[in-house]
Amino acid sequence: MEWLTAVTAGVMAGLGIWMMLDQHLIRVVLGIAVFSNAINLGVLAAGRHAGDAPAFVTQGANAALVNPLPQALVLTAIVIGFALFVFALSILKRTYELHGKNETDDVTVVVEQPAPDGQENGFEEGGESAPGEPDPPAGERE
Amino acid sequence: MNLLLVLPILLPLTTLMLCLLARRRLAWVTAISLVGSTLLLMTGLWLVWFAAQGNVLSGQMGSWPAPYGISLVIDRLSAAMVAITGVIGLGTLVYMHRQPMATEFLRDAHLFVHGLLTGICGAFITGDVFNLYVWFEVLLMGSFALISLGGGQRRLAGAMTYIVLNLLATLLFLLAAGLVYGASGTLNMGELALIFRSGEATASATMGVTLMLLAFSIKGALFPVFGWLPASYHVAWVPVSALFAGLLTKVGVYALIRLVTLLWPAPGLAHDILLWVACATMLVGVLGAAAQTEIRRILSFHIVSQVGYMVLGLALATPLALAGAVFYLIHHIIVKANLFFIGGLASRLTGSERLARMGGLYSAKPLLAILFAIPALSLAGIPPLSGFWAKLILIRASLEAGHGWAAFIALLTGAITVLSMSKIWNEAFLKPHPDGAHCVQTNNGPRSPWVVAAVLALMTVILGFGAGPAMQYAWDASLQLTEASAYLRLPVTEGAP
Incomplete structure (x- = not known):
């Protein structure tokens, strides 16, 4: 069982990285989710995961049991990972509303723009018009 | 408990x-x-x-x-x-x-x-x-x-x-x-x-x-x-x-x-790798800063460069180098935050963060110029401010450890840092404002940012003049780091059921 978990984790991690290298921000954020689940699985596999054996048995029961600690770690990681993923999604949604499109190159272009003048420490720049398509070279930043 | x-x-x-x-x-x-x-x-x-x-x-x-x-x-x-x-x-x-x-x-x-x-x-x-x-x-x-x-x-x-x-x-x-x-x-x-x-x-x-x-x-x-x-x-x-x-x-x-x-209390492979990484970090960070024309972008690249110094101290792994890294850590946190605060004040007064659109601050706001000069000189390592001692210790430690080239890169980075700070100084403070003298706001705004900047600048100066006790503390801290008796005792004494 262990090898199956390990291989699955590896394949999923590869998928996650591949998605993160995509041009579309949606895939990047989803890639984070896939990658984080791959790593959860990896942590489980690294901590002697024996497939279907339970982590807790009643006293005296003569059953095989696995180390519960990796399961506790992964449980923590899932909860935290979920919160971070939801936050990333909400930023993604807002970015999409402001830009109207979702490509990593646009993000780079916007960040590299010169700082806007005359704003009180740069509060709420949301009212600006979208940057006028400086035709970013597609796929250059892969 | x-x-x-x-x-x-x-x-x-x-x-x-x-x-x-x-x-x-x-x-x-x-x-x-x-x-x-x-x-x-x-x-x-x-x-x-x-x-x-x-x-x-x-x-x-x-x-x-x-x-x-x-x-x-x-x-x-x-x-x-x-x-x-x-x-x-x-x-x-x-x-x-x-x-x-x-x-x-x-x-x-x-x-x-x-x-x-x-x-x-x-x-x-x-x-x-x-x-x-x-x-x-x-x-x-x-x-x-x-x-x-x-x-x-x-x-x-x-x-x-x-x-x-x-x-x-x-x-x-x-x-x-x-x-x-x-x-x-x-x-x-x-x-x-x-x-x-x-x-x-x-x-x-x-x-x-x-x-x-x-x-x-x-x-x-x-x-x-x-x-x-x-x-x-x-x-x-x-x-x-x-x-x-x-x-x-x-x-x-x-x-x-x-x-x-x-x-790894004794130097090993990890330390060798970290040494290269530290030197590359110092140099690349400071060169990246040289290419920037906005005040906060310049300062951001300097963070990268300064982190290299701390890792240099870690990579050398002698007690003196570790003490230098600890001292540098404390010095850097104060100075860097202060520079960002002052950068914010300067861009509020001139209405821009771009160096080309700033200027005239030296004649309009001499106090801000002094407040900027203290952490900027400290960052670059000018005596007797805290950055000088931090760099001195690290350079001495790398010479003692036989890594003359690391000391050279640290010195070179310091020199380019001076260059970069003088760029901000010339553009934002000395040069007249591109739109004429009136474009620097006369209104200082709330007083609290000024107080914060002044207190942090004072701390840099104190850390510079009081480097003796601070260094003693950092030295003890570095000995404690490698000895780590408190950590090693954890599973032994408190692990007993």
Whole structure:
């Protein structure tokens, strides 16, 4: 069982990285989710995961049991990972509303723009018009 | 169980809760938040005083014995880091509390800053690898909220970069923690140190730790993996970027120092690699800064460059070099946050952050010019300010260790830093404002940012003139780091059932 978990984790991690290298921000954020689940699985596999054996048995029961600690770690990681993923999604949604499109190159272009003048420490720049398509070279930043 | 041990975590957390309860009134939130961070600062100073006498606080959460339960340890380095976190946290809150922003904006900023401080303090005092991961996530959540605070296209785009790359680093850290646990059967730093120091570590445990060091390097913005920092820090609100500049990368550097000194007290392969990385970080950071034309972008690249100095001290691994790294850490946090604060003041007065659109500050606001000159000269390493001593110690340590070329790169980086600071000085302060003399605002704005900048500048000067006692503390801290008796004792004394 262990090898199956390990291989699955590896394949999923590869998928996650591949998605993160995509041009579309949606895939990047989803890639984070896939990658984080791959790593959860990896942590489980690294901590002697024996497939279907339970982590807790009643006293005296003569059953095989696995180390519960990796399961506790992964449980923590899932909860935290979920919160971070939801936050990333909400930023993604807002970015999409402001830009109207979702490509990593646009993000780079916007960040590299010169700082806007005359704003009180740069509060709420949301009212600006979208940057006028400086035709970013597609796929250059892969 | 000592209350003092958990105060650095409890204080910001309690402040956060109280602020949340009082969220309808900004005045209450501000008052609670300022009192909370003042208490945190006082706790930090108390801890430093306590640790300076050679005491080490340690304890087990929930009284679970050491290899199973979570250990907290406060030694000299941790105490100093908690104190400096208090200084920068309080400084940020004072700086921002009178800014002309919407009520909700300020209230949220107060809340998130305390969330961030909780995570940072937790990371500084924990003695457990997985717990360190949890604190990283806590501070990450606070920093995500802070960097995207206020919204707007530019800021959200920067936040997106920041979020994706920092999440990646944290996930790598989680994987590394899992692998280390699988290979060595423990997450307690003390027991890990025992295993590694006795040479019983398996190859897979070493691989796991290496992955962990990579994750910390991303956090600390070291050479090949620093790209996220200059791509995101300049878009945040000024007090937020000052807080980040002061503290966030330093959590990564702290974790690097803690882990490397615990696991490999004597120089080895990891130190050789870190030495190259440190030199590359110093040089690439400072060269990147030379190409920038906005005040906060220049300063962001300088963070990268300065982190290189601290890692240089870690990589040399002699007591003197480690002491230099600790001293540099403290000096850098004060100076860098101060430069960001002053950069914010300067861009508010001239109406721009771009050096080409700034100017005339020297004649219009001589006080600001002095306030800028002190941390800028300190950053570049001009005697007798704190940066001079920090650089002197590190250069001497690298010469003593026989790495003359590392000393040369450190000196070269210092020289280019002077160049870069004089660029800001010439463009923003000396040169007349491009739109004529009247374009510098006469209104100084709220007084609190000025007070913060002045106090931090004063601290640089004090750290420079009082380098003796500070250096003594750093020296003791560095001895404690490699000796690590408090950590090594964890599984032995408190692990007994």
